[in-house]
Amino acid sequence: MQKTQASHSKWNGAADGELAKAITREPGRCPDAEAEFYRRFARRVRLYGLRHLGGEDPARDLTHNVMVLTLEKLRRGEVREPERVGSFVLGVARMLVHEHYRSRSREELLGNDPPPDHVLEPVEPNRLASARLKKCMELLSERERAILVLTYYGEQSTKTIAQSLGLGAGNVRVIRHRGIAQLRECIGIGKEPGR
Amino acid sequence: MTTPNAPSLLPLSDLVDYLLGELSPADERRVEEIFFEDEASTRLLELIESIREGIRDLVTQAYAGGVVNLSMVQKMRQSGLTLREYRLTPGATVSCKAGPEDFVLVRLATGFGSAADVTVDVDFRDLETNRTAPTLSRPVEVDREADEILLIFTGEEVRSYPRSLWTLRVHGRTASGETEFGPFILDHTP
Numbered sequence: 001m002q003k004t005q006a007s008h009s010k011w012n013g014a015a016d017g018e019l020a021k022a023i024t025r026e027p028g029r030c031p032d033a034e035a036e037f038y039r040r041f042a043r044r045v046r047l048y049g050l051r052h053l054g055g056e057d058p059a060r061d062l063t064h065n066v067m068v069l070t071l072e073k074l075r076r077g078e079v080r081e082p083e084r085v086g087s088f089v090l091g092v093a094r095m096l097v098h099e100h101y102r103s104r105s106r107e108e109l110l111g112n113d114p115p116p117d118h119v120l121e122p123v124e125p126n127r128l129a130s131a132r133l134k135k136c137m138e139l140l141s142e143r144e145r146a147i148l149v150l151t152y153y154g155e156q157s158t159k160t161i162a163q164s165l166g167l168g169a170g171n172v173r174v175i176r177h178r179g180i181a182q183l184r185e186c187i188g189i190g191k192e193p194g195r
Numbered sequence: 196m197t198t199p200n201a202p203s204l205l206p207l208s209d210l211v212d213y214l215l216g217e218l219s220p221a222d223e224r225r226v227e228e229i230f231f232e233d234e235a236s237t238r239l240l241e242l243i244e245s246i247r248e249g250i251r252d253l254v255t256q257a258y259a260g261g262v263v264n265l266s267m268v269q270k271m272r273q274s275g276l277t278l279r280e281y282r283l284t285p286g287a288t289v290s291c292k293a294g295p296e297d298f299v300l301v302r303l304a305t306g307f308g309s310a311a312d313v314t315v316d317v318d319f320r321d322l323e324t325n326r327t328a329p330t331l332s333r334p335v336e337v338d339r340e341a342d343e344i345l346l347i348f349t350g351e352e353v354r355s356y357p358r359s360l361w362t363l364r365v366h367g368r369t370a371s372g373e374t375e376f377g378p379f380i381l382d383h384t385p
Contacts, residue, residue: 016232040234041231043237043241044230044231044237047214047230047237047240047241047244048227048231050214050244051213051214051216086231086232087228087231087232089231090227090228090231125244125245125248126241126242126244126245127245127248127249128245128246128248128249130249130252130253130256133246133249133250133253134253134258137250137253137258137260137261138260141334142261142333142334142335142336143334143336145260145261146261146262146263146336147261148246148250148261149250149254149260149261149262149267150261150263150264150267151215152246152247152250152251153250153251153253153254153267153270154264154266154267154270155270156264156266156267157217158215158217160266163339163340164263164264164266164338164339164340165263165264165336165337165339166309166337166339173208173212173217176211177207177208177211180207180211180243180246181207183246184207184242184246187242187246
């Protein structure tokens, strides 16, 4: 598989629509634009897949299939509004998740076209260093820490956590958001906008 | 596409609830339509997801913080973690011998009812030297369904203590004012 380095390409700062138009304008001859398009959208599709399919493996399969289909449509000039390509990718993801639950085969959905193989590296999840996260967790209040662990390790719903701790569900949500905001600050990735 | 330092178009709270599947269908669709066109929201979602994975990893690596209910304990056991369990009632002394387990679970069982602002004070006495340590006080959560307080320590931490007596007293605010529960006593042998 040919791997295209998108990180320093001229396309990094391009709008989504510009990327889509470039891929349509020069089908198969714009690998840097395709690589940047893939880097940008594969992450979004993976997150969508994690939410709707509930695991890394199905999310990875979904990402692959959505990106194959989207890139083929772009190359063929079949995306009618390239400036709204984000909506198009989301629509494809929704359709494939819907079809996933109806158990249609990949071939039925994608046809037999070979995938544009030079950009299809799987998206790897970001990993936080455990020592760093542990240190940040220790800065939280007992309640914030408890709610985060019950949520993410315990996989308990807000309602269950609320019952367990004798709190209201809204209160659990507020405490969870505050805990994550503090972790985010401590980890040092980005800042919450003025909200 | 948004510029690299642009703020997320979606608030953190929406993104947290989205990944948990706790938004209404309409809000979920709205969030998806925005983050599919917003790089900053995507990065924030990735961070939340990495925090989720990081917390799962931490507990698996014997992180004892934040474990407060029996469902959670059951989940830990199902994941293959080993917990040695001690259930303490007021006034009774329970012998505790630490082994190579991942965790030691101490269950304080009495009628905590709706006590609020609950803290546990721990007095430690070294039974070999008879020395004591300053009282350690920390806020705790009550598992309201079990009506118990669950304290979890890593096996490594417990094993580091000498032969000792741990006396735990719980304080909380009840309808009748400040109330003490206990004492709960652990007789620890390394």
